[in-house]
Amino acid sequence: MKTIDDTRQIYNAQAEQWTRDEPILLSDYSARPFLLELCEPISGSSILDLGCGEGYVARELMKRGAKQAHGIDISEKMIDAANHQQSQFPRKGLSFAVGDLRQKIPIDKGAHDLVVAVFLFNYLTLEETQQTMQNAFTSLKSGGRLIFAVPHPALPFLKKDQFPFYFESAGGYFSGRDQRFPGEIWRRDRVPVRVQCVHKTIEDYFHCLKQAGFRLLPDVHELKITNDHVELDPEFFEPLLDLPLHLAFQIEKQ
Numbered sequence: 642m643k644t645i646d647d648t649r650q651i652y653n654a655q656a657e658q659w660t661r662d663e664p665i666l667l668s669d670y671s672a673r674p675f676l677l678e679l680c681e682p683i684s685g686s687s688i689l690d691l692g693c694g695e696g697y698v699a700r701e702l703m704k705r706g707a708k709q710a711h712g713i714d715i716s717e718k719m720i721d722a723a724n725h726q727q728s729q730f731p732r733k734g735l736s737f738a739v740g741d742l743r744q745k746i747p748i749d750k751g752a753h754d755l756v757v758a759v760f761l762f763n764y765l766t767l768e769e770t771q772q773t774m775q776n777a778f779t780s781l782k783s784g785g786r787l788i789f790a791v792p793h794p795a796l797p798f799l800k801k802d803q804f805p806f807y808f809e810s811a812g813g814y815f816s817g818r819d820q821r822f823p824g825e826i827w828r829r830d831r832v833p834v835r836v837q838c839v840h841k842t843i844e845d846y847f848h849c850l851k852q853a854g855f856r857l858l859p860d861v862h863e864l865k866i867t868n869d870h871v872e873l874d875p876e877f878f879e880p881l882l883d884l885p886l887h888l889a890f891q892i893e894k895q
């Protein structure tokens with residue numbers, strides 16, 4: 642599968658559309674505020690941000706009191722954008738590096754209180770997802786947590802290809818496993834951004850976590866549009882009312 646090369650190209654080509662210091666993308670409203678709350682308490686924490694993009698989540702976690710955060714991303718342009726922001730408004734303890742999480746990357750065993758992966762696993766195959774979760778497990782302290790979000794596996798089968806968020810399914814819910822579904826997610830200023838989803842079922846995520854070494858039950862949330870979103874911008878959010886948009890997982894290492 643060409644997913645990773647495509648991913649790098651996609652993000653190198655659209656790093657500018659992602660660069661932000663306040664919510665602009667649909668998922669900055671529908672997912673990231675929830676995930677940031679889920680990460681609490683993080684005061685004094687050491688955080689690893691897998692697939693950090695241009696660093697939005699890592700910066701927000703630092704603003705909330707994390708002691709250090711290190712972000713890794715396959716896209717050089719996204720990391721350039723993250724480093725640029727860091728040079729403009731330096732934050733002690735925040736760093737970024739280019740890296741392909743499919744490859745062997747140096748892992749500091751038991752070093753982190755929290756590993757986050759915000760919309761990363763939808764770019765990885767099942768095997769790569771399991772391996773990356775295993776790396777996350779290894780890098781966590783005992784009692785540390787992995788928090789991640791992915792597109793809701795049901796969404797491509799419930800919603801047609803249109804504004805403001807969709808994935809084009811290739812195959813059915815089960816036969817489409819490990820297939821790459823192209824999609825788009827819009828910014829509030831109506832600029833579309835290309836995204837992808839290597840489809841997995843709900844069962845797949847649980848299985849990957851178990852294979853990676855996690856033994857406790859994950860805390861799982863199905864994220865959706867709320868009435869507050871609709872009040873803010875009806876035209877933008879209303880088409881998504883009542884649909885399952887994202888899945889958020891939180892799981893602790895024993």
Ligand SMILES: C[S@@+](CC[C@H](N)C(=O)[O-])C[C@H]1O[C@@H](n2cnc3c(N)ncnc32)[C@H](O)[C@@H]1O
Pocket residue numbers: 645648649652691692693694695696697698713714715716719740741742743758759760761764765836
């Ligand atoms: C949807 S973006 C999310 C970025 C960031 N986590 C956020 O929430 O703003 C997904 C990111 O995963 C990165 N990515 C995908 N595959 C990767 C891989 N194999 N290794 C490292 N990063 C990867 C992409 O380059 C992209 O920046």
